[in-house]
Amino acid sequence: MKIYLIAGELSGDKLGASLMQGLKALRDDLEFHGVGGPLMEAEGLESQFPMQELSVMGIAEVLPKYFHLKRRIRECADAVIALQPDVMITIDSPDFCLRVAKLVKAAGDTRTVHYVAPSVWAWRPKRADKMAKSIDQVLALLPFEPPYMEAAGMRCDFVGHPVVNEPVARGAEAQAFRDMLGLPDAPIALILPGSRKSEVTRLLPIFVPAMDALAKSRPDLRFVLPTTGPVAEIVKEQVAAMAQPPVILDPTGQDLNTFAQQKRAAFKAANVALAASGTVSLELAASETPMVIAYDVSPISRMIFKRMLRIDTVTLANLITDTRVIPEHLAENCTVENIVPSVLDVLEQPDAQLQVVRDTMDKLGKGGEDPGLRAAKAVLDGLDT
Template sequence: MKVYLIAGELSGDKLGASLMQGLKALHEGPLEFHGVGGPLMETEGLQSQFPMEELSVMGIAEVLPKYFQLKRRIKECAEAAHALNPDVMITIDSPDFCLRVAKLVKAAGEIRTVHYVAPSVWAWRPGRANKMAKHIDQVLALLPFEPPYMEAAGMRCDFVGHPVVSEPVATTDDAHAFRAAHGLSDAPLALILPGSRKSEVSRLLPIFVPAMEALQQARPDLRFVLPTTGPVVEMVKEQVAGIANPPVILDPTGQDIEVFAEEKRAAFKAADVALAASGTVSLELAASETPMVIAYDVSPISRMIFKRMLKIDTVTLANLITDTRIIPEHLTEDCTVDNIVPSVLSVLEKPEAQLQIVRSTMEKLGRGGEDPGLRAAKAVLDGLK
């Protein structure tokens, strides 16, 4: 069985690796993996056509300078998939890139196409479901309320659960060990998560750094931990260097992937509060029961367009899944130091309000059930019958 996969960012790389593991466990006979992915997918046997980081771009203004390069990569992926003629092509998240590849592939033949992670048509651009139905046969949804949107457009859609529910969570002992290793003792600890993409970090750190300085003034005992990723680590180190009591930076460079993941999980568990970019990381925080404040901004052009198209009043997944608005968020023009700092201090003082919300989120996402990667693999194989 030949499978062509595309993932465009770290969260997609995780999904792809878990799906590949599921396919290995369920499929009898040889399996070939081709396409584009990151280090986790490469560990499972994929040799990426080009570095996945080339696709990790978000925001209209951020995409424009790389438009022609991305367009060339879209064509390259479609041609590679067509030449391979796989049993199935699975595109993972990154819809602006992946769905364009799927469109070209469908135009050239009858390869079965599966898109993993339903585009958030419930949030904005609802017409995307009808457009993608022309070249996507099946959707694998992470959120329990998504299948009806996809099915109404004519696609098969399987809710497979979110991978965060099956990922390891650090213990209290792990958290104590992390604090001891970094000389943090019993100090209140804030986790700073400005994102994994260069475009995100370059936009958010100039807000998060002065927020950290203001928080230190309000709470001199407060310490910070900032997990980062290889592509942005130097940028992060440079921008936080001037802070009076700089954060502990978790740098994956030169580390074993799993060792770094364990340290990051321990940091999540050890933290008393997190200031995080909007996205999947909010679910990782929910899994470790870490209270959070969400903040996010984009370029002025993207801001104007998104505000016109946004159909919901919160982008934080735990708020959406539980139909509450308990987790504070500061988006676009509200993403300011003056707004962020009081929210972080409030959550730090009264974290209990979020505990019930994050626990309910994990239940609704499938915690305690079958591994989402295995469920996704079952759905893919069932669709091939």
């Protein structure tokens, strides 16, 4: 069985690797082709080109790379058309992936599956109807998403969010991490400015002065900043001039599993997190780490998103539990003046978020079958019907 996969960012690489593991548990005649990152490559994919070429977000950020991305879309579609796989599975990154699917469908009847339902409940609701012209099946991470996809005519399976079955550090691991840093008792703030270059370069100029202000208010507070290989040098340059720079967790040159364990321990050890919006908020929820969400995009993207947004919060734990307990500061509200008091408040009253994050994990399928296996079963079942 030939399977072509596309993932465009680190979160998609995780989903793709888990799906590949699930497929391999069910079939032993698989050939994997496509585009992915190191986790998918570890499962047997030879990436057609580096995945990080696709890791851009925001309208103003995409425009300079438009023609290059357009070429990559065509290259992927041509590869699928030539390969004639049993199924093409595109993972998140809808602006890229759905354009590939459109070209593939125009050329033949290859079955197309999209993993991660686009957030039509948040903005651009007509995307579901447009998507249905080139996608046969959707694998949804959130329990409330299938009706939106099914109404547009696509099969949609809620497969659960992989965060619920990912390992979480125990208290002893968190304490060992603190001891390793020489911070056995100090409060720790985890700083998470995102994994994409566009996110890091936009958010760190806000997060760095926020850290400086927090350090003045709480001299005992220490900062830990996990990063990713592609943006590690940018992060180091941005924080170099700080009076009290964060401890940077850099995966460069490290074994992936060792770094993952260290990052999980950091999540568990932290007393509070300041994080970019996105999947990382669910990783924090899994670790029961109190958080403040802050995010900004370019002024052009701000204007467009504001007009199209249909919800009053973008934080997934708030949406899944229908609460607004986790504070967030978005767009023009993503300022040092707003962020610092929120972080200090959460640091002083962390228990307010505890029930929300536990409910979030339950609703996402904690304790059930592995989402990667559920996704694999849904893909194979779709091929059989």
